[in-house]
Amino acid sequence: MNFFSKFNQFYMHNPRLERERHLLVPIVLIIILFTVIIFRAPHLFSSDGIGGAIIVISPLILAALALTPIALVGRGGIDLSVGPLIGFINVSLVAWLVGNGYTSPFLVVSYVLGAGILYQVIVAAIIIYIRVSPIIVTLSGYLVLTGVNLTIMDRPSGFSPEWMYEWGYGAEILSPIFFILSGMIIIWFLFSRTVFYQQILLTGADERMAFASGVNTVAARFGAHIMGGIFAGMAALTYTALISSGDPTQGNTYTLAAITAMILGGTSPAGGIGGGLGSVLGSINMYMISYVLSSFNFGNVSGFVTQASTGVILALSLLINSLMNKKVEKL
Amino acid sequence: MINRGSQIKSINTSNEIQVENISKKFGETVALNNCSIKIKQGEVHAIVGENGSGKSTLAKILSGVVIPDKGKLSIFGETPRNPMHARKIGVEMIFQEVLVAENLSVVDNIFAGSDGLFFRSRSRNNAKKRSQEMLRHFTGIDINPDTLVKNLSLSVKQWIVISRSLITSPRMLILDESSASLDLDATNRLHSEIRKLRNEGCSILVVTHRIAELIRIADHATILRDGSVVGDLSGNEVTSKNIMQLISSKSNKTEKFRIKKSTTLSNSNKETVLLAENILVSKDSNSFNFKLKAGEIIGVTGLEGQGQANFINTIAGIKPPLSGDIFAGLSNKKNKIKNFSDADKFGVAYVSGDRANEGIFPNLSIFENFSLALYRILFNQFGWIKMKPLKNSFNLEKKNLSIVMGRSSNRITSLSGGNQQKILIGRVLATKPKIIVLNDPSRGVDAGTKRELYSQFKNFVSAGGSIIYLSSEIEEFFDFADRVIVFRAGCPFANITSENISEDVVLTAMFGNLDPSNIANKEN
Numbered sequence: 001m002n003f004f005s006k007f008n009q010f011y012m013h014n015p016r017l018e019r020e021r022h023l024l025v026p027i028v029l030i031i032i033l034f035t036v037i038i039f040r041a042p043h044l045f046s047s048d049g050i051g052g053a054i055i056v057i058s059p060l061i062l063a064a065l066a067l068t069p070i071a072l073v074g075r076g077g078i079d080l081s082v083g084p085l086i087g088f089i090n091v092s093l094v095a096w097l098v099g100n101g102y103t104s105p106f107l108v109v110s111y112v113l114g115a116g117i118l119y120q121v122i123v124a125a126i127i128i129y130i131r132v133s134p135i136i137v138t139l140s141g142y143l144v145l146t147g148v149n150l151t152i153m154d155r156p157s158g159f160s161p162e163w164m165y166e167w168g169y170g171a172e173i174l175s176p177i178f179f180i181l182s183g184m185i186i187i188w189f190l191f192s193r194t195v196f197y198q199q200i201l202l203t204g205a206d207e208r209m210a211f212a213s214g215v216n217t218v219a220a221r222f223g224a225h226i227m228g229g230i231f232a233g234m235a236a237l238t239y240t241a242l243i244s245s246g247d248p249t250q251g252n253t254y255t256l257a258a259i260t261a262m263i264l265g266g267t268s269p270a271g272g273i274g275g276g277l278g279s280v281l282g283s284i285n286m287y288m289i290s291y292v293l294s295s296f297n298f299g300n301v302s303g304f305v306t307q308a309s310t311g312v313i314l315a316l317s318l319l320i321n322s323l324m325n326k327k328v329e330k331l
Numbered sequence: 332m333i334n335r336g337s338q339i340k341s342i343n344t345s346n347e348i349q350v351e352n353i354s355k356k357f358g359e360t361v362a363l364n365n366c367s368i369k370i371k372q373g374e375v376h377a378i379v380g381e382n383g384s385g386k387s388t389l390a391k392i393l394s395g396v397v398i399p400d401k402g403k404l405s406i407f408g409e410t411p412r413n414p415m416h417a418r419k420i421g422v423e424m425i426f427q428e429v430l431v432a433e434n435l436s437v438v439d440n441i442f443a444g445s446d447g448l449f450f451r452s453r454s455r456n457n458a459k460k461r462s463q464e465m466l467r468h469f470t471g472i473d474i475n476p477d478t479l480v481k482n483l484s485l486s487v488k489q490w491i492v493i494s495r496s497l498i499t500s501p502r503m504l505i506l507d508e509s510s511a512s513l514d515l516d517a518t519n520r521l522h523s524e525i526r527k528l529r530n531e532g533c534s535i536l537v538v539t540h541r542i543a544e545l546i547r548i549a550d551h552a553t554i555l556r557d558g559s560v561v562g563d564l565s566g567n568e569v570t571s572k573n574i575m576q577l578i579s580s581k582s583n584k585t586e587k588f589r590i591k592k593s594t595t596l597s598n599s600n601k602e603t604v605l606l607a608e609n610i611l612v613s614k615d616s617n618s619f620n621f622k623l624k625a626g627e628i629i630g631v632t633g634l635e636g637q638g639q640a641n642f643i644n645t646i647a648g649i650k651p652p653l654s655g656d657i658f659a660g661l662s663n664k665k666n667k668i669k670n671f672s673d674a675d676k677f678g679v680a681y682v683s684g685d686r687a688n689e690g691i692f693p694n695l696s697i698f699e700n701f702s703l704a705l706y707r708i709l710f711n712q713f714g715w716i717k718m719k720p721l722k723n724s725f726n727l728e729k730k731n732l733s734i735v736m737g738r739s740s741n742r743i744t745s746l747s748g749g750n751q752q753k754i755l756i757g758r759v760l761a762t763k764p765k766i767i768v769l770n771d772p773s774r775g776v777d778a779g780t781k782r783e784l785y786s787q788f789k790n791f792v793s794a795g796g797s798i799i800y801l802s803s804e805i806e807e808f809f810d811f812a813d814r815v816i817v818f819r820a821g822c823p824f825a826n827i828t829s830e831n832i833s834e835d836v837v838l839t840a841m842f843g844n845l846d847p848s849n850i851a852n853k854e855n
Contacts, residue, residue, distance in 0.1 A: 015436070015475045015478040015479070016477045018478075019434075019435075019436065019478050019479065020476070047611070069688050095780035096737045132478060155406075194449070195446050195447065195448070195449055195450060195451050196441065196448060197447055197450060199446070200441065201435060201439070202432060202435065202444075205432030205433070205434050205718060206430065206431070206432040206433070209430035209431060210443060210444070211396075211414060211430055211441065212396055212414050212424070212426060212430055213414065213418075213430070213443045213444035214415040214417070214418040214419075214443075214444030214445070215413045215415070215443060215444045216415055216448055219446075219448055272432060272434045272435065273434050287390075316412065
């Protein structure tokens with residue numbers, strides 16, 4: 001009990017850490033899953049185990065990070081279209097650029113970032129100037145892009161740029177994908193230290209208050225979406241490396257997975273609460289949950305079991321979070 | 332929205348604030364009509380008027396939150412386009428609501444809007460130090476600047492909002508009912524801060540309902556009625572009598588119809604409608620008994636946080652007492668009130684003064700807001716709503732309370748604060764309660780509306796109902812309450828009967844002294 005009271009004193013009553021309280025559940029979950037994996041499936045901790053995990057997990061982490069600033073800036077901003085956007089950048093890259101012989105790395109990276117940013121700027125403009133709720137705008141985006149993706153490519157085909165072929169093997173830890181992922185996480189870290197990020201938090205935490213006290217809420221909302229676009233673009237790049245081809249439908253699965261990862265990491269779509277580290281941890285947790293479950297033999301239904309378990313864990317983590325907040329408020 | 336402000340031309344002048352023929356409509360409602368005001372440098376200028384007279388709109392126009400439809404506006408030669416621009420010009424506004432982001436820290440809240448988009452106005456450590464200093468100066472408490480605002484009390488939140496507007500040393504400060512959540516002592520501290528700023532040359536605009544407070548600090552007062560300026564007082568003319576005369580054309584009319592209730596009416600032979608036995612409402616305090624009789628109006632007051640709010644919540648069944656029991660009706664002790672639905676069942680109704688959080692449903696219409704609580708109990712026939720009687724009931728309360736509104740299907744937020752409050756009170760009256768519990772019902776309600784409400788309450792009481800109400804303004808108890816219970820340290824401290832109610836007596840009791848002459852000495 002002594003440990004708990006010390007922990008309580010340090011973590012729950014330290015004002016500096018109070019804003020990070022949402023990280024407690026994902027951290028505890030990651031420790032539990034880690035322990036289980038050590039016993040059930042230690043192969044994950046070998047060089048190619050980790051290497052493979054990084055390749056698979058990168059698009060998810062980046063997609064969850066793409067959602068995070070949009071959620072932080074408030075108005076219930078869950079970007080439902082992130083999956084089809086990743087799919088769109090993937091198929092258009094494979095069909096339009098690589099298909100026509102444009103494969104220079106500089107051009108490819110510029111394209112993925114440019115497409116992500118452009119799309120998010122349009123979405124932000126609709127949300128800000130036409131005043132439609134974000135979830136409706138991004139739902140429309142989801143439907144539009146899903147259709148567009150299938151007109152560009154009616155079934156999985158094509159190739160990723162040649163220099164990317166080996167990225168998807170995942171035989172070693174320090175693969176190019178590893179560096180891209182680390183680089184993007186560092187960018188997030190730096191971004192979260194900026195005054196601009198502060199303006200996003202203020203806008204998300206209470207838009208009326210932010211507007212009335214002179215925060216440029218329009219710029220903050222645009223900025224959050226642009227950050228989202230950058231991360232969505234990089235998510236599409238790592239996704240293209242993962243599948244080494246174009247796929248018009250698989251990208252869509254990232255919408256729900258990334259939303260789950262973000263919420264599991266403690267970011268609230270109501271705005272102002274949460275952060276990027278939570279989304280990274282949430283994504284890792286999701287991967288580890290499915291990894292642990294795959295070590296049991298559920299036969300044909302394993303996919304369903306994974307989904308159901310993830311759902312239960314998500315609900316439980318939200319429950320624990322809200323109980324924790326209640327308890328602290330009472331003290 | 333994109334062409335905001337295109338019609339407003341700025342006039343280039345010195346250190347003055349000039350409002351010339353400003354008009355603003357919200358839909359069909361005219362908020363301001365050809366309104367002109369001049370505010371000089373280094374003066375405290377008060378704007379007074381009934382609810383819906385356009386005071387708040389004027390304040391919001393000056394701070395760039397609302398853009399006028401017509402007219403010229405010049406603040407130190409510029410016209411604010413939005414709050415961001417207004418702050419750049421040097422205009423700071425403290426809003427009626429306590430605008431804080433609950434999930435962010437104290438320092439983030441105080442410095443909201445003072446940083447640029449990409450660069451800080453000062454270092455983070457410096458900002459933290461400054462936040463702590465300011466709050467220590469205002470509240471006397473050392474508050475860690477990293478504390479999340481949701482963990483702080485309402486009065487501290489109000490000081491955070493005030494600090495936000497003072498960190499930039501404003502050239503013009505607008506206070507819109509800013510002392511609403513402050514107690515008397517804190518209000519005095521705010522006043523001394525206002526005087527200090529005025530002496531430094533800042534122009535201060537005070538929008539308030541508290542006339543007593545206004546007289547103490549204002550150099551100049553402009554009276555608004557229905558969006559137009561009806562009077563301008565300065566210096567010695569700023570008296571409560573002059574203001575009251577100008578404020579409301581209705582006031583004389585209402586005065587005539589006022590129901591003079593005999594304050595000497597003996598309640599001793601009336602039946603007890605509510606009985607509280609040995610209840611404890613605040614930790615580390617004493618338990619006490621309380622009796623409410625039919626036809627009685629009891630006022631409850633006290634300095635901030637002395638247990639009076641807990642008591643009101645306990646009586647209304649919102650919060651159970653820490654110990655002891657509450658019974659409705661006669662002393663046979665059958666009808667114990669344990670929670671809100673018990674209270675409801677035994678005819679105890681509750682109206683909060685905190686309309687925005689505890690009263691209205693902003694997205695629903697006026698009619699829906701009125702009828703929400705009534706469908707189930709009064710106008711229900713096999714699960715279908717009986718629309719016609721419901722409408723009749725709505726029209727009756729609308730007439731009784733003289734509620735001014737457009738169509739009843741308009742959103743409730745299209746009404747002024749006072750009319751919103753009337754709807755909520757009408758909703759409660761329509762349930763035909765035995766006891767009405769009111770928590771600061773006149774918060775943000777003007778004098779005219781207040782009188783109308785009080786005369787309705789008196790009707791209610793003469794029909795055998797009872798009222799218990801909390802207020803932080805002592806003048807609310809005059810000619811209305813049969814007795815006033817003053818809370819101190821979590822339990823009743825004094826019980827003042829109607830013939831003894833006066834500002835002096837209540838104030839001295841609030842400060843823990845039963846002899847009025849003592850307090851008078853202290854003030855000298």
